[in-house]
Amino acid sequence: MTIQWYPGHMAKAKREMTEKLKMIDAVFELVDARIPMSSRNPMIDEIIGDKPRLLLLNKSDMADPKMTKEWQDFFSSISISAIPLNSQKGTGVQSITTAAQQLLKEKLDKMRAKGMNPRAIRGLIVGIPNVGKSTLINRLANKKIAKTGDRPGITKQQQWIKVGKALELLDTPGILWPKFEEPVTGLRLAVTGAIKDELLDFQELALFLLTYLRENYPENLLHRYHLDELHENPLDLLEAIAKKRGFLMSGGMIDYDRCAEMLLREYRTEKLGKITLERPGDFYVFKHANTKD
Numbered sequence: 314m315t316i317q318w319y320p321g322h323m324a325k326a327k328r329e330m331t332e333k334l335k336m337i338d339a340v341f342e343l344v345d346a347r348i349p350m351s352s353r354n355p356m357i358d359e360i361i362g363d364k365p366r367l368l369l370l371n372k373s374d375m376a377d378p379k380m381t382k383e384w385q386d387f388f389s390s391i392s393i394s395a396i397p398l399n400s401q402k403g404t405g406v407q408s409i410t411t412a413a414q415q416l417l418k419e420k421l422d423k424m425r426a427k428g429m430n431p432r433a434i435r436g437l438i439v440g441i442p443n444v445g446k447s448t449l450i451n452r453l454a455n456k457k458i459a460k461t462g463d464r465p466g467i468t469k470q471q472q473w474i475k476v477g478k479a480l481e482l483l484d485t486p487g488i489l490w491p492k493f494e495e496p497v498t499g500l501r502l503a504v505t506g507a508i509k510d511e512l513l514d515f516q517e518l519a520l521f522l523l524t525y526l527r528e529n530y531p532e533n534l535l536h537r538y539h540l541d542e543l544h545e546n547p548l549d550l551l552e553a554i555a556k557k558r559g560f561l562m563s564g565g566m567i568d569y570d571r572c573a574e575m576l577l578r579e580y581r582t583e584k585l586g587k588i589t590l591e592r593p594g595d596f597y598v599f600k601h602a603n604t605k606d
């Protein structure tokens with residue numbers, strides 16, 4: 314799978330975010346709870362430096378709850394506080410303010426000790442495209458904030474969105490482009506729908522997904538497609554599913570393309586269940602700003 318990667322995108326995003334960072338106290342990094350590592354831009358640590366940061370595991374309604382807990386424990390073990398969210402419904406969103414206060418406790422306590430009344434914490438939501446940044450901002454603002462887009466020549470004044478008394482957010486999120494050296498990261502992003510479908514090879518994605526599901530969620534596959542067995546070879550498995558669903562072309566040939574598309578769609582719409590596509594143990598190296606090499 315080849316996915317175009319334009320260094321120019323990242324350079325621009327980095328420049329814009331560096332400007333925004335000057336105005337804020339904390340970063341709210343939004344990731345997809347189904348792929349908490351693959352949906353992070355690895356350059357984020359370098360960009361935000363030592364700015365306090367909360368990790369928000371969005372779309373947790375679609376992730377495996379057991380795995381989400383494992384991910385929270387993992388992040389906690391490297392001193393990152395991670396909160397599961399469903400920005401669409403608002404679940405977990407209320408805890409962001411308290412978690413931000415906890416994160417900035419030392420700074421706020423110092424201000425109080427000096428007799429100052431701490432102002433609202435200023436935050437910036439950052440994340441890769443489609444991870445749910447606008448949905449979360451609208452949810453926190455309790456109204457629809459217009460998408461600003463990138464219209465050349467129009468300079469927009471930065472607006473602050475009040476979230477209660479204790480928190481305010483910049484109304485334009487920081488967009489980071491996904492970047493990956495490992496092909497498996499790209500496959501995970503693609504399966505969740507984070508990469509434009511036109512760029513994808515559905516059969517390759519379906520075979521990748523089937524290999525993972527067979528190993529980690531065999532019951533879900535058996536149950537959903539009424540299979541009698543789970544073939545070891547993912548292509549045989551795709552064929553068995555296609556036959557069960559009647560995806561045949563003239564002459565009885567298997568329509569692998571249609572079956573692959575259906576499988577992806579069913580994953581993305583939770584027909585296959587709540588499934589997380591990566592586990593903390595899959596990552597042996599994790600670099601974080603707070604971790605010394």
Ligand SMILES: Nc1nc2c(ncn2[C@@H]2O[C@H](COP(=O)(O)OP(=O)(O)OP(=O)(O)O)[C@@H](O)[C@H]2O)c(=O)[nH]1
Nearest residue numbers: 371372373398399400401442443444445446447448
């Ligand atoms: N199931 C589920 N869907 C969500 C959640 N949050 C956002 N979505 C959906 O994810 C899609 C993308 O959400 P957006 O808020 O547009 O994402 P964004 O990060 O602002 O995207 P860009 O504008 O491309 O940067 C939309 O269809 C949302 O409805 C969530 O917590 N759960």
